[in-house]
Amino acid sequence: GEDVEQSLFLSVREGDSSVINCTYTDSSSTYLYWYKQEPGAGLQLLTYIFSNMDMKQDQRLTVLLNKKDKHLSLRIADTQTGDSAIYFCAESPTTSGTYKYIFGTGTRLKVLA
Amino acid sequence: EPEVTQTPSHQVTQMGQEVILRCVPISNHLYFYWYRQILGQKVEFLVSFYNNEISEKSEIFDDQFSVERPDGSNFTLKIRSTKLEDSAMYFCAIRERGQYEQYFGPGTRLTVT
Numbered sequence: 019g020e021d022v023e024q025s026l027f028l029s030v031r032e033g034d035s036s037v038i039n040c041t042y043t044d045s046s047s048t049y050l051y052w053y054k055q056e057p058g059a060g061l062q063l064l065t066y067i068f069s070n071m072d073m074k075q076d077q078r079l080t081v082l083l084n085k086k087d088k089h090l091s092l093r094i095a096d097t098q099t100g101d102s103a104i105y106f107c108a109e110s111p112t113t114s115g116t117y118k119y120i121f122g123t124g125t126r127l128k129v130l131a
Numbered sequence: 132e133p134e135v136t137q138t139p140s141h142q143v144t145q146m147g148q149e150v151i152l153r154c155v156p157i158s159n160h161l162y163f164y165w166y167r168q169i170l171g172q173k174v175e176f177l178v179s180f181y182n183n184e185i186s187e188k189s190e191i192f193d194d195q196f197s198v199e200r201p202d203g204s205n206f207t208l209k210i211r212s213t214k215l216e217d218s219a220m221y222f223c224a225i226r227e228r229g230q231y232e233q234y235f236g237p238g239t240r241l242t243v244t
Contacts, residue, residue: 049231060222061174061235063132106174110231116179116187117231118164119224123173 022109022122029128036094038125040107043088050083051108051119052092061106064092094127102129135236137223143242147212152239154206154223162226163206164233165198167191167219174222180206213243 022042030036042050051066067074067081067090074081080093090107104126108119138153154163165177178188180198197209210217220240224233 051232053235060237061224063232063234066232108174114187116162116164116181117226117233118176118179118187119166119174119233120176121166121174 022107022120024107024122024125027126030097031130032097032099034097036097036127038092038105040090040122041088042109044109044111046112048112049110050090053106055104097129099129099131102127133225133227133234135223135225135234137236137239139239141240144213146215146243150210150213152208152221154236156225161228164224165208166222169219215243217241218243
């Protein structure tokens with residue numbers, strides 16, 4: 019069945035790079051997404067990647083996609099304390115005609131000053 | 132970025148009571164979704180709604196749940212007889228025509244006592 023997995027916690031020092039990993043199971047997914055959730059807030063779309071791409075860069079964010087291994091990663095360069103949040107990856111299987119999302123468990127990123 | 136508001140931000144209700152959660156997109160979007168997030172768990176898909184009809188629903192979305200867009204603006208999720216296990220954060224999301232990414236509201240925290 020459809021499943022998306024992430025590691026639960028990541029702790030980095032301010033100024034270092036953070037890499038958040040995600041694995042998914044549905045090879046039909048056309049788009050894969052990264053969302054950020056700050057405490058008490060909703061889900062903020064950070065970036066997304068189309069399945070025919072290997073990499074996408076957007077300012078401090080770099081998304082890498084290994085379609086063969088069904089592995090997605092989000093790299094945050096020069097991590098700041100304001101980046102502390104929960105990061106969710108999500109896949110959108112094309113088998114679902116409505117493009118619903120299947121979310122991962124979320125990775126809690128803690129940035130140490 | 133499309134804007135979505137949700138009301139109320141927090142609802143406390145007694146078991147067996149009916150609740151209505153509201154989602155108000157700022158502009159005219161075609162595709163609507165409800166997701167829920169039980170504390171500490173994944174964000175789960177509930178239902179998608181298009182052209183005034185349910186287009187897909189999950190196993191969670193049983194007969195106790197219903198959705199409608201009564202006035203062409205508000206998009207509502209009704210839970211007829213709440214149970215303790217309905218306590219969760221409920222997120223509305225919208226998707227524009229021709230786009231695949233979804234934009235989420237800030238959520239409604241539902242507490243069933």
